[in-house]
Amino acid sequence: MKNKIKVSSLLRKLRLLHPADILRFKIERAKNKQTNKEFLKSHPDVKLPPDYLIYESHNMSYSSYFYNGKKDAAYFKSIFEKYVPLKDAAILDWGCGPGRIIRHLPDVIGNGCSYYGTDYNEKSIDWCTENLPEIHFNKNELTASLPYEDNFFEALYGVSIFTHLSEAMHHAWFDELYRVLKPGGVMMLTTQGDVYKAKLNKTERQQYETGNLVVRGDVVEGHRVYSAFQPKPFMQKLFKNVEILEHIEMPIEKDWYPQDQWVVRK
Template structure:
């Protein structure tokens, strides 16, 4: 595909208001062609739900909320996305997060990386951006200082400490100085919400299946201890014996863990931990 074709979405939507991008991208769930552009298609609803718990319009709306948060923080910190940006979506799954940034960055400059076989489906449904299959541990196949921006949704929230720290260091390697990354995490808010979910469960109310799985591994009387540790800047790991790889389950951290441990590499420039998004979001600027 020629670059003019690859970047058609960017060329069309970059000058337009966010609202037009939002409504057309949501429309693309049912309408494959809008404004003369063939939009990326969608994998099966089952695959989408397997990866993030929802699908189609709801999945895209969630990704758009994340994009709008990132764009707002970048603009406020003098590091906006542009036609010259190079954006990496880390742990892309089926590619929904990378897709929503096609308004902000030419598709030729977007790289979506994923170690697992979902990437096959991601490539099938979006031929505009580059999908790169990686290993579960570093390195990524990019030179030092390659990217200006990196986003990752619901990936670091599932790493054990070894994976988490290795990948933060690797992101520092591939981001140029002044580059910004956004990582989503589970923190104190999520742990406090678990207490409320526990009360609902006791009262016979239905709770989300994933929350229920977490509660089975974190007894009510252990939640306050976890909150105290996470608030103090520690890394709290909740292992699972029902996942395919023991390195992945749930972890809990705040911005304090990152600012304490990686202060030589990054400055924390934003921490959204009050329910702005479905997970907390830490914005890090490469020193």
């Protein structure tokens, strides 16, 4: 792990993370070539985004993109329905990417709900708009501004979005999400919490342990290689104007580092 941290830090300093990430994408695509080919053969009616959009939002497995997206959609339903009625609700996927989760919500939730997805990746939004016509999509900018009225959504979620934003954008975007959420509405957001301390260098860990956000920049903010790590005290301060309903932490499993899940109510 220490060697990986050193290599990553060096690539970041040399501004080579983007080229390294493209190389990793090509390697992962080659590794998954046969299983992806089999998925296409057995699922001829499933519409899939371009490979890099799948990789950028999840990993390079078509099966994982589709079935884990469906699994996550069902999981979010189980969380939301504990706190808000899901009949005729408006639900937002903040940072929807190429529709990995939101494409399944109409089937998983139904109940006359309306579904909205927003993302700053124009290619993702173009693909979603063309291929998922029953869902309303919007391209947002990095700056915190959404085209929805105040108090519009009963529920919203953001999976691994704060993890790619600066401290200023944490505050700006949370304020914007708060604005569009109805009173009594619920939002679920994921962060890189305590299990990610194993990925931090000594200086970063000291900063994290003092309750401060740790940001690895030197790349374009919002991209997958721009990374932020959120200690509990930082998130608790961010959520000072909402009720924290759940803070879900899970242990590391092999090479999988699960993100923290924060469920809050306006």
